[in-house]
Amino acid sequence: IELAIDGGDNPDSIATLTSDPLAGVAVNYTGERHDLDEVRLLSPVIPRSKVIGVGKNYAxxxxxxxxxxxxAPLLFFKPNTSVIGPNETIIRPAGVTDLQYEGELAVVIGRICKQVPVERVPDVIFGYTIGNDVTARDWQRTDGQWARAKGSDTFLPLGPWINTHLTLDEAGKLEIETRLGDDVRQHGSTSQMVRGVAELVSYITQSITLLPGDVILTGTPAGVGPMEPGDEVHVSVTGLGTLSNPVADE
Amino acid sequence: IELAIDGGDNPDSIATLTSDPLAGVAVNYTGERHDLDEVRLLSPVIPRSKVIGVGKNYAxxxxxxxxxxxxAPLLFFKPNTSVIGPNETIIRPAGVTDLQYEGELAVVIGRICKQVPVERVPDVIFGYTIGNDVTARDWQRTDGQWARAKGSDTFLPLGPWINTHLTLDEAGKLEIETRLGDDVRQHGSTSQMVRGVAELVSYITQSITLLPGDVILTGTPAGVGPMEPGDEVHVSVTGLGTLSNPVADE
Incomplete structure (x- = not known):
């Protein structure tokens, strides 16, 4: 069954599935279908192990x-407890004065893998979604390590869905745009990545095993900046929809 | 049922349980018992979310x-894919020339929790075990962020068991000793921590939710140094036994 074509044929509704496509078991449609405006989408994946971010991957x-x-690629971890879904609220923790958005292409891993050669990377990718690598820039400056600055609760909106039918080549030519309210703040293309998806996955897996559901954040283009309580941030990537989240104080 | 007393009454054997004590359901003995030398102990916990390390917590x-x-406490993440158990082999990845041990007291979290006041920290602790915060010192020096240096596969031996009946006060007065082969390399006391367990858990949970099974590594005393393939490293903590692991090249 080709699940991927469903979205194209039915852009305003969702079909429910019999199981989790990341669980490695056979998946089919239940026959149920709901209009998008009747449902609340959650994060399309909660990593069972980790999210790996890549710093400074756009010149x-x-x-x-x-x-x-x-x-070399600058790697950092975000825990699964930082993940939220579309339209869930990004919380600015007490003490943070400079909370920033970073719109990114996110890669969802589909197979347990290690030491993946560049040419085999397509085999281990489940699909692509959008990530907002929310960062407390003031904590990032003072903490040295970025655990608190990038790993706090609500600091990783993911979604709205996972596109499972993009080739690596297509994933390397997507437009990314981040808007704060109506203002375009970031506008770039994944073609501007210093290291592409294949190189990143191969590099990471030299010493780190990836599990199904793990997520790689591929870096953000220029234009990062602060979000204030009351703002709404929107990250759009070609073919992946728009990930929108309001911002509030704790 | 008081599971904790079993170890003291039967130091050379293990009792099997009906369920995972971290799953939040009632647990009892199955009645089965095995001699320790008949079983292979695995890591006593695989975090479902994260391990949080604390850097430079001994002056x-x-x-x-x-x-x-x-x-402020210097926090970093280690993923659950870095965890190994007692006697499992620490693998020195290709390209690493300076792989080092760091013997530490590890705290296992028992309840989902956030913004825990210092005086409530005992309520969220499941128990204590030993951790070896294995670090590729050369990668740590060059990478900036420590994801690869501290998060690679096999870089977190945990075990041999979880002691669930220590008070916070007792946990703050334990001797830690790390031996490489027969040579004592680290010898300290948890009383020398700059920030104790209660302060660390309270600080971390200001912005990060902890889940049952999450692990806090509380820092290492002086005496860190390199391990070579063929070495065996042993970390002992008062009342928590000895965590031993051989070292090999990839």
Whole structure:
């Protein structure tokens, strides 16, 4: 069964499935269908193990952060407790004064894998979604390690769905746009990544095993900036829809 | 049922349980018992969410690393894919030349919790075990963020068991000793921690939710140093036994 075509044929509704496509068992349609405006979408995946972020993977963003592109991919973890879904509220913790959005292409892993050669990376990818790598920039500056700055609760909106039928080549040519309210703040293309998806997955898995449902955040283009309580942030990626989240104080 | 007393009455054997004590359901003995030398112990916990490490939490270790104690706890994540059990092999990845041990007291969380006041921390602790916060010191120096240096596969031996009947006060007065082969390399006391367990859990949970099975590594005393393939590393903590692991090249 080709689940992927359903979205194209029925853009305003969802079909329910008999099981979790990431669980490695046969999946079919239940026959149930709901209009999108009748349901509340949750994060399309809660990683059972980890989210790995990649810092400074767009040259224009590395430059605006006052640094150069790192010699090797700059990796950091976000825990599954930081994940929220579409339209859920990003919470600015007490003490944070500079909470920023970072719109990104997110890769969802489909198979347990390690030391994946670049040419085998398509075999381990389940699909693609949108991530907002929310960052407490003030904590990032003072903490040294980014656990609190990037790993706090609600700091990883994911969704609205997972696109499972993109080729690696297609994933490398998507437009990313982040809007704060109506203002476009980030506009880039995944073609501007310093290291593409295949290189990142291969590099990470040299020493780290990935599990089905693990997520790789591939970095953000230039234009990062602060969000204030009352704002709504929207990240759109070609073919992946729009991930919208309001911002509130704790 | 008081499971905790079993170990004291039967130090050379294990009793099997009807369920996972971290799952929040009633647990009893099955009646089965095995001698310790007939079984292979696995890690006593695989976190469903995260391990949070605390850097430079002993002043003598901060000094040997050429730095001072940080103003706030220095937090970093290790993923559940880095966890191994007693006697499992620590693998030195290709390209790593300086793989080091860090013997630590590990706290296992028992309840979902957030913003825990210091005086309520005992309520959210399931128990204590030993952790070896294995670190690729060369990657730690070059990578900036410590994901690869501390989060690679096999970089977190945990065990051999979880002690569920220590008070916070008792946990703050345990001796830690790390031996490489027969040589004592680290010898300290948890009383030397810059921030104790209650302060760490309270600080972390200000912005990060902890789940049952999450693990906090409380930092390592002075004496860290390299392990070579063929070595065996042993971390002992008063009342928690000894966690032993051999080291091998990939």
């Amino acid at each position: 224009d963003h590395a430059a605006e952060m006052g640094g150069e592109v790192p010699e | 003598d270790h901060a000094a040997e690393m050429g730095g001072e104690v940080p103003e």
